[in-house]
Amino acid sequence: MLSNLLLLLILLCPLISAEFRQSVFETSNRSEGDKIILTAHGMGIDDVNRVVIPVTNGRIPPLPCVTSNAGTHPHGSTFTKNNFHYTCNNGTAEVVACLADDGSVIQLGRTFVRSGMKHFCNIQGDNVTYKQESMCYENGMHYNVGDSFRNGSFKLTCRESGIYVEGCYMQNSFNDLLMAGESRIENGKRHECEIIGPGKVRYVVKSELVYEKRSFK
DSSP: OBSSOEEEEESSSSOEEEEOOEEEEEEOOTTTOOEEEEEETTOOTTOTTOEEEEOBTTBOOOOOEEETTTEEEOTTOEEEETTEEEEEETTEEEEEEEEOTTSOEEETTOEEEETTEEEEEEEETTEEEEEEEEEEEETTEEEETTOEEEETTEEEEEETTEEEEEEEEOTTOSSOEEETTOEEEETTEEEEEEEEETTEEEEEEEOSSOEEEEEEO
């Protein structure tokens, strides 16, 4: 659990930050007795959402958490705001987990993959960071954005928009690559990596007697 947290929410866009630290003010008044005034971080003691707690015989009870735009929560309770799940620990809202948009729970320091998205709940000092990244799924495997891999005769790359066909591997070769739209003549055969439509590529081998083609779409 982390106290006094600056929370960073990263959803493939610029950082959005929110503070959930507690402001505590103590006052002493002979007619009213000692009391503690709690407000959300950054708010003054006259804030309409403040909480006033009497102090009896100098004993301070467990303090609730007063948060901006998330209400007041008693000590020991849990609550959710945006993509974070909190517990209230004596006046301090502590992050205990991150939440995906579909409600899936990601534990602190863990990574979670679902429906083509990778979710991170990272701890960096007193900061908790939640972010999600697109992934690609092909033949039972997940790939990160930027990963390249082979599927049959084709070199594929995972992009944020999905799987992109980079080119075609030449027949009986592990490394010789034709980029999409490229052709080459070798050993009396013409090898073509044809673009036949958006996201569609066809590998063709032509000779005087043989015409072979393979497609990826």
